[in-house]
Amino acid sequence: MPWVTFVPVLLLAAVIFLGPGLLVMRGAGVRGLPLLAVSGPTTVTIASAVAVAAPYAGVGYGIVPVAACALVLTVTALVLRYVLAMRGIVFGAQPRKSFLNAAQDGAGTGPILTPAQEWVRRGAIVAAFAIPAVIIAVRFARIIGAPGNISQTYDNIFHLNAIGHILITGSGSSLTLGNLTTASAAFYPAAWHDLIALVASTASVSVPEAISAGNIVIAAVMWPLGMMYLISRISSGHVLPMLLTGALAAGFSSFPYLMIDFGVLYPNLLAIAIMPVALALTIDLLGLNPTKRRIVPVLCQGILILPGLALAHPSFVVALFGLALPLLLTKLVRLAAGFRRGEASGRQLVGFTVLTAVFIPLVFIVWDMAGQSLTSSRWQPYQTVSQAIGEVLGAGPQGRHVSLVMFVMLVAGLVASIARRKLVWVLGMAFIAAGLFVVASALPASETRHFLTGVWYNDSFRLAAMLPVVLLPLAVLGGESILRGAAAIATQQRVGETASRMLRLPGATALDKIAPAAVLLAGVFAIAVGAQFGAVGKEQVLASANYRTGPHAPLVSTDERALLDRLPSHVPAGASVYGDPWTGASLTEGLSLRRSVSPHIVGRRTPEELVILSRVDEAGVNPVVCPAVKKLNVQFALIFDDHEVHGGAHPNTAMDKADSAPGLKLVDEQGAARLYQVTGCGPLGNQ
Template identity: 35%
Template sequence: MQWLSAGPAILAAIGVLIVPGLLLGWFLRLRGFALLALAPVFSVSLISVAAIICPVIGVPWSALPVLVLALAASAVAGVLSRHTRAALRSPRAFDDRFVFAVLGTLLAAVIIGARLVYAFGAPDNISQTYDNIFHLNAIQYILHTQQASSFTVGGMTGIPFYPAGWHAVVSLTVQLSGTGIPVAVNATNLVIGALVWPMACIFLCQQVLGQSRMAALLAGTLSAAFGAFPLMMVDFGVLYPNLLSISLLPAVLALGIQVLHLSAVPDMPPVLRYLAVIVAVPGLALAHPSTLMAFLAFLSPAVVFVFVKSWRKWQRNWPASRSRALAWSGALVVGAAAVLLTWQAVRPIAEAAFWPPIHSPLGSLWELATNSLMNRPPAIVVSILVAAGVVAMARQRNLWWVLGMFGMACALFLVVSSFSPGRLRDFVTAIWYNDSYRLAALVPAVAVLVAAYGAAWLMGLLRRRLDDRASQGRGGAAPADAGTPPPSSAPAARLGAMAIVVLVLLTQLGGVQYAADKARSNYQLTADSQLITRDEMAVLQDMVSLVPEDAVVAANAWNGSALAYALSNRRTIQLHVLSSSFTLDDKIVLDSLREAKTNPTVCPAVRALDVNYVLDFGGQEINGGSHPAPGLDNLEGSGVATLLSRHGDAKLFKFNGCD
């Protein structure tokens, strides 16, 4: 399948992730690039909340409830905006600053998009990884049940809640484009990584660097410069919900910065900033709750910075400021307590947070310093820019909060990757399953801001040096007329263009190339692919014509055959390798189906599950596991099944042992 044929799915994904939030953002008085950058944040919130509302009111899942909720939320925002003071936006919100921010986004989209297309290979390839069994089947489960709520999707495996924001988004892409699930998944992830992520990064960088043209181009270029994100989230796991939530994180951080009055370019009146954060939080939480906790952790140094600064101001006029100081101090204590309680509550069961440390403290610090997280090749240029950003920001007290945010991201990775297992490590990082990969992917969300600041600072130094040399060369030359551009403007533009070209070339070496190559290896359909082999895929394609849509298939989820649900639209008895709904009947079928003629427990179990067909994909399991299903092996000579399709060792049978 060629990528051109995936065009409808890509356009549908763009519409799903942009249009609902664009409507709401307009009524929140957002204009210019802020309107575009925050649209995905609002869209994911609207989609996730609409998905929860639908089963409550008995409405089938589709784009219509999302549109209705977007219109309702926009109406509320419109009413509130009319009662606020004059908007802060510039009357020239769509001027050249907007154009260059869009150009920065397009530059990043081309770079990241090319990497993702290379990694995916073909648009209908799937990630041959453990978690993808759940992700693909969960989308099919949404389409079958016509509900995408985070409180219903988990029912597929018997759990009461699962953050289904990403799955809801992809299900809408499937519905609107009419493409298959694998194509919709890759198209949606392409849009998330190549469009949503760089827009969020540029918007965050604008809060500190301002809306200069060069800042937008630098931020866009550097958003594509990290091997740890977004490529690592379409490789390891596979962690698609984290891909979505982390792509939204920089934009939500930018909103938090505006609420704290730390932004160089606030885009909304204060009241609407609070409303925007309230709207953004559900989407971040329902994409993945751990990223909401990262938002709170990353923003905490900025909160402390504002409080300390305010306290010093209150001390200068203590009698008049005492009440305010005590009130805000109390609010800070209450807020900190609430965050700590939430931090303790929002975490998986202890057994799930089993990932061990992977480095010594020095090894983790080295990876942070060289941007080689998770044993990737060092990203030397990015590391130099981050170091320059740290030095430049350290010289300006009003930006120490940014260093605090970056330090928090680094500290979380340091703890998870190098601290010994125990209560401290569990308290700090069990929210992320004590998984170093997840916290490594969070570091670029703040590092991109520090690197962009460092790049802008170094360019400023170089430009001043060139200007000084130019003025020395001119000697006592008369100044140009007032209407003539300064002599340094054209060289500065050339310098900026050269810097962007050099950054694009140098930052795509090392870690980024390694991440793309590694991800690509997990999307290849081969004779011995981990999850679904070429022969097994051929059998699944045969199922569409050989097996009725309402049939139930006996299959061992561990060898990939459970993906008959997502890829062939045929339900298997278990839809994921981990399921709390595994029953005694399931066990009997998997262990003893071939004994249906002699074992009296088999046929009652078959009838209870309504099993009609059997998939035998052999003993190769994902991640080298060993969970044999002897009841499905060697059915040819058992007399209980008829072979319908065979490709290599992959076989499909019609079960007739209980007729």
């Protein structure tokens, strides 16, 4: 399917990802930018929670129960608002005065803007979103190649088959998704898979096409909206920082692009896209945002998105706790200063001190408990500490090219965050995230290193992907200081006077307004263009190589894909198919929507599965095979060439005698790929 004709699928995917949450949050009275930003994470919670609850309710997972849950929550929010309003308590939004005010606090409070200012700010919000949305969508399309292409990587065997498993069984619970077999059922964060399954079933597209659509929505829609929301909590929604957010959101190679390259780490893609919203709500909850918001609505929004973050990937809940430490300490310092000035009560100070004293050790306990085992955390450092710091400042971690524009913005942001002492917590968050990356990528293996980064398997790729969440605000601060300085120099006025004349003073001349505005807009445009050179371009080239198919593709070749596409015409629904997962032959669930005996390379196996995985070609000859065949309903078997996804060698005897096996019948072939029917055990299932 060409990308042009794929646009309706993208639009439907956007509705699925944002629609349920948008409905609920609007019912709760949220509007403006907060409404758009929080909708996606809220939908993640709804979809993943419904997937967990559906088996207990005896219903299959799909768009209907998700929509029903969203409607129930919306009605509940409306009733709650009505009840509270009858008691004189405003839970949701006040009558809106301007779009900017809604972007600032979601409640419509603040000064009334002139119509011209209102339209300028509306346009700035739209532009700030559109710039990264278009850039990221185009780059993702170029990386993927065609909507139906798949990442030819090890982890994608699980991701493809997990979505197929949900579509086949109607069960997408994170509690049991595990390694996709009964014997290895266990917890696995399935929020990403649940949403992609909704896209596939609702849009009637293949699993690979649903993945392409869903990932583009996460990266090009949820990510920019989330970062715009986070920046609005730092800058009070001013125009220039919002435009800079749009200019820079697509300029980091490590997110979102790296997540569809390395691994692939699709669940991490979703979790990190939620992180900016979680941090923005934390800022509001602690009252660090100059534009105040009501605590109860913010708390309710936080409660609604936190489960979704956990079921997208729980390691980033741990990361959220760590990044919240500078925010908590900043609030404590401000309360202490306020107490000395008589602006805060002793009760407030003592209460928050106790909260901080409890939270800090709690973070360490959770951090330790969430750490993965050493056996599964074998990632080793690959560079020196100074190189790691250089990669952070150059926005080119994991050996990508340094971006000169991002380097200048980040260095300027370091200076600006220190100079603007009220925003030093922005530097604190960046320091924590950068420190974790430096530890994982540069420090030798030790107990301390494993404690700090074992939550992420000591994998610097995962930590590199989190960097843009906290580096982008720093870069925006740097870009703002540079451009405002340039505008002031261009008009030979002080920065404060320029900003005042641009936005407020009625006596300013047209030239006074136009000249600095032109400098600022030109600067934003130059930054947006410059940020696309260097690391991002290299990452696009590296990532695109994983999505190209051919006769010798690492996971599924052109011939093998053609055979898998035809497989449903031979294999009845409900039948199981044997295939060696190392060669991609087990991808019958993800690419053909037919059950696989081994849908993932790893995992516990039942005795019957072990028999099939070692001697299915002995059906009708070896007496131990047919009982296993009948119990698992293995009606067909695939054989691909011996090329393995990681280039390794795992000899398999399951189909080594397929050509001469009396219990197998060749039914289809394409090149070296062949599909056999298991005939040696008599009639099976409904064949």
